[in-house]
Amino acid sequence: MELFEAIVRRHSYRGAYLPQPVSREDLRKIVQAGLDAPSGCNGQTPTFVIVDDETVLSGLRALHTRNKAVQQARAFIACVIDKEPEAVFERFNFAVEDCAAAVENMLLAITALGYASVWIDGWLRLENHAETVGRLLGLPEGKIVRILLPVGIPERTEWPTPPKKAFEERVWFNRYGAAE
């Protein structure tokens, strides 16, 4: 798929999935896109757990009470970082940025390959969800699931997307808030 088409077609999908599984070939392609993302000082801080085993899938699906995409996910990709990332530049680390860039690449890859997903993030920080998911994935001490992506073929190819602000409301030339 052409880049700009993938960017425009990507959207957060919280609906039902078709029963077809996601092939390992496609899962590898999607996560390779994540590995190909930039990382601060090439720190390559995120690691990934791909879930396609029915037992682990069932455990993850059961955790979310509302999101149908999670409840019916045919696969998951978990983006994992250190709970306390080491500094890679002066006193700074870029683990959150690294994760987000990798996830955006993966969402585009998911879209281009005919799947749909949604960036699960805040939910992980509530009610120890990240810790529960981490236990199901066998995470060692010191690691945490920062972002979780359900993957599957969407039952509905049309899905309502919330309105976005216009270009002129968020972008200016040469001076913040300048009139063109």
Place this chain on the structure above:
Amino acid sequence: MELFEAIVRRHSYRGAYLPQPVSREDLRKIVQAGLDAPSGCNGQTPTFVIVDDETVLSGLRALHTRNKAVQQARAFIACVIDKEPEAVFERFNFAVEDCAAAVENMLLAITALGYASVWIDGWLRLENHAETVGRLLGLPEGKIVRILLPVGIPERTEWPTPPKKAFEERVWFNRYGAAE
């Protein structure tokens, strides 16, 4: 350009640029890709200042003592967020993630359109660079430049990229660190 080609070809470029300017049409296309990125709870927190005015360009170029791409940038895109972002979900905000996802989209767009860039981030946090850049761009109190992208046509199409870890070192199926 095909999505996966753009993902693989994107790289951090710190070299010289050809003298050609970047057209406003292309700058708009690049930043629109940033606007099209997902944001936590659709908060759309980042805003953007595109720099293509020679006076502002000169001011920005002069700030970096080492990075040739910054010193010769034909345009810049600044990704701006609140210094203290409001919570959008429970007590959490996703401004950093929103910025990073938008920047990754823009880096892919930059690549697809034949330009090159590098994600400038940590440098902004040193020696008040973010504040100095913010003054040049007329940022209001409470806003800060989180990421800065120089843009131009790269003089060198080949540019050394640091080695990346193999898939097997960063990705596992169903259990963290599992052997296949």
